[in-house]
Structures are given as structure tokens and as C-alpha cells.
Amino acid sequence: SPDLDSITYALAGRLDVARGWGLRDETFNCLDAVGALGAETWFNLGDRDLATHLVRTERLNAGEPLSAVTAQLARRQGVASLILPMSDEPVRTRILTSDLPGVASGWLDFQEYFVREKASLAVVDVAYAGAGDATPAPGVVDAIADADVVVVCPSNPVTSIGPILAVPGLVAALHATRAPVIGVSPIVGDAPVSGPAGALMRARGLPVSSLGVAQAYRGWLDSLVVDVRDAELASALRDLGIASVVADILMTDHAREVALARVVLEGACA
Incomplete structure (x- = not known):
């Protein structure tokens, strides 16, 4: 699966179909509070969506594989379909750009390129860090x-x-x-x-x-x-x-x- 959460939310009937990601009828109280404290808020996660990330991160840090955590999250949301990540090892998409001032290497994580920079930068190359292992x-x-x-x-x-x-x-x-x-x-x-x-x-x-x-x-x-x-x-x-x-x-x-x-x-x- 290229996007475990969107697929899970869609099969659970919870997806915000207007946006194509996140949860329907979402609130953003945590994001608003983080912004009020002066932190960056460009990664626009809603409150209930953030709960998914917190639970997943806790279980991954406890040593559970992503495939097992994904299955647990799907079951908790009433999804009977089998949803599989491509790998239990981390693979990160990286974007090389020549347009971003102040970034010495020119490499950005994909979400930095796609969400923060709104895919507005020239793309020189793409790499899948960790894929080979x-x-x-x-x-x-x-x-x-x-x-x-x-x-x-x-x-x-x-x-x-x-x-x-x-x-x-x-x-x-x-x-x-x-x-x-x-x-x-x-x-x-x-x-x-x-x-x-x-x-x-x-x-x-x-x-x-x-x-x-x-x-x-x-x-x-x-x-x-x-x-x-x-x-x-x-x-x-x-x-x-x-x-x-x-x-x-x-x-x-x-x-x-x-x-x-x-x-x-x-x-x-x-």
C-alpha cells in the first residue's frame, strides 16, 4: 500500500473524500495549539488522524513490525480487508532540488517537497532511501x-x-x-x-x-x-x-x- 492510512480510512468509511486524505469531519485543535506555541504547522494532521500516528509510533518504538501494527489499526476500525505495507523496514522517498535556498545538500524528504513546498520546486532527482536494504x-x-x-x-x-x-x-x-x-x-x-x-x-x-x-x-x-x-x-x-x-x-x-x-x-x- 502506498498510503496505509488513506486506504484504511476509505475502507472504514471514514475518509474525507473531498480532500482525498485524512478523516471526515476532522478537527484541528492540536495543530492550532502547536501553532499558537510558535511551532511549524505545515504538516496538516487533524486530531483523530494524529491519534493514529501516535499509536502507530508507540507500537513501532516498542518493536512491533509495521505490518502487524497496520493489521491492528485496520481491525480496530472495522476493516476486514487485508492491508499490507510494502515492507516492515523504513523506506523514505527523497527529492533533490536546486531551488531551495539554505539547504546545502538540496535533498528534501518527500513530505517537505510535496506539503511544505507545495511541489513548487524544480526536481533534479528522486531517491528511495533504504529500499536496497x-x-x-x-x-x-x-x-x-x-x-x-x-x-x-x-x-x-x-x-x-x-x-x-x-x-x-x-x-x-x-x-x-x-x-x-x-x-x-x-x-x-x-x-x-x-x-x-x-x-x-x-x-x-x-x-x-x-x-x-x-x-x-x-x-x-x-x-x-x-x-x-x-x-x-x-x-x-x-x-x-x-x-x-x-x-x-x-x-x-x-x-x-x-x-x-x-x-x-x-x-x-x-
């Missing part, structure tokens, strides 16, 4: 091997999916699974649907297009759902060994979300 969390490789379908959601291929692929053994598991592997492009035309995926893809040498997404997943991706405006990419995708599924991929309401989910499952089984 990480191992897949218990159950992750088996889940990929035993899946009926593997779906790569329309997340940022560099900072959401990229860290997962950087953990040794996970690309091999995607190669080895007998399940169809289908992705949904987060790019329409030459621009991301949302967020800084374009700048991050360019920093990794990928074209900002559905074709660039396919290149990032080449070798293990069987098919890619692309927007109707990118239907002409079918031949180029085929040259990469990837079948295209053409649909309206913009999820502007719940009905369109459900419709796209059906397209994905039908496309995987085609």
Missing part, C-alpha cells in the same frame, strides 16, 4: 502470487508506485505472478490528472504521457487503461508488450469511480 513485508509476495488480478491504481508512478517497486523482490513477484496485471494511467495527454507526477517523471527520464507510465512498468504490466484522448497510443503500447484498454478515466464522482473499476476488472479478464 528492505525486504517485502510478510504476505506481500504471496498476495501477488495468489491474486486473481493485480491492479496498479492511477497513482504517481515515481513517488507512489516507485518506492514499492524499489523493494527487492517485488518486481520479480510481479513478473512471476500468473494473475493478469493491469494498470490505470494517471496521465491524460501530456499532463497528470493531479499532483506533481509530470515533474517527477521528467526527473526520472520518463515522458509525461501514458506511454511514460507504461515504460516505468514495462516487463511485468500486461495492460494499461488509458483515457479516450490517448487511444492513439495503442500501437506504441503494443510495441512495449502492453495491451491498451480505452476508457474515460477521469473519476469526477462516485458513479464514474464505479464505472472505471468495472472497466479495470473487465479489461484484466479480457
Whole structure:
């Protein structure tokens, strides 16, 4: 999972769907109090969301693995689905920029780049610190091997999916699974649907297009759902060994979300 909390909150029916993260009907009393005391408040966690972080940090500091803590938090919120982190070892996405005065190395943690700086800085490079020493969390490789379908959601291929692929053994598991592997492009035309995926893809040498997404997943991706405006990419995708599924991929309401989910499952089984 690229975002354990958002997925858990969504499955528990607690997600703030308007923002796409955090909890519905959240309050920010702790953040307001911290700001009143002169501390930084750019990392905008609500009160109940902060409770999740406090409990998780306490259990991790006590020596419990992230996968076990994740399962406990999911059960406490009534989530029966299996939610797995990619690894129990820490992997941190780092962004190299040349734009930030006063930062000698130029490296920022991803949340500093994305939240504090609002993804406004030029991106020179991206690194996944700790990935080389990480191992897949218990159950992750088996889940990929035993899946009926593997779906790569329309997340940022560099900072959401990229860290997962950087953990040794996970690309091999995607190669080895007998399940169809289908992705949904987060790019329409030459621009991301949302967020800084374009700048991050360019920093990794990928074209900002559905074709660039396919290149990032080449070798293990069987098919890619692309927007109707990118239907002409079918031949180029085929040259990469990837079948295209053409649909309206913009999820502007719940009905369109459900419709796209059906397209994905039908496309995987085609």
C-alpha cells in the first residue's frame, strides 16, 4: 500500500473524500495549539488522524513490525480487508532540488517537497532511501502470487508506485505472478490528472504521457487503461508488450469511480 492510512480510512468509511486524505469531519485543535506555541504547522494532521500516528509510533518504538501494527489499526476500525505495507523496514522517498535556498545538500524528504513546498520546486532527482536494504513485508509476495488480478491504481508512478517497486523482490513477484496485471494511467495527454507526477517523471527520464507510465512498468504490466484522448497510443503500447484498454478515466464522482473499476476488472479478464 502506498498510503496505509488513506486506504484504511476509505475502507472504514471514514475518509474525507473531498480532500482525498485524512478523516471526515476532522478537527484541528492540536495543530492550532502547536501553532499558537510558535511551532511549524505545515504538516496538516487533524486530531483523530494524529491519534493514529501516535499509536502507530508507540507500537513501532516498542518493536512491533509495521505490518502487524497496520493489521491492528485496520481491525480496530472495522476493516476486514487485508492491508499490507510494502515492507516492515523504513523506506523514505527523497527529492533533490536546486531551488531551495539554505539547504546545502538540496535533498528534501518527500513530505517537505510535496506539503511544505507545495511541489513548487524544480526536481533534479528522486531517491528511495533504504529500499536496497528492505525486504517485502510478510504476505506481500504471496498476495501477488495468489491474486486473481493485480491492479496498479492511477497513482504517481515515481513517488507512489516507485518506492514499492524499489523493494527487492517485488518486481520479480510481479513478473512471476500468473494473475493478469493491469494498470490505470494517471496521465491524460501530456499532463497528470493531479499532483506533481509530470515533474517527477521528467526527473526520472520518463515522458509525461501514458506511454511514460507504461515504460516505468514495462516487463511485468500486461495492460494499461488509458483515457479516450490517448487511444492513439495503442500501437506504441503494443510495441512495449502492453495491451491498451480505452476508457474515460477521469473519476469526477462516485458513479464514474464505479464505472472505471468495472472497466479495470473487465479489461484484466479480457
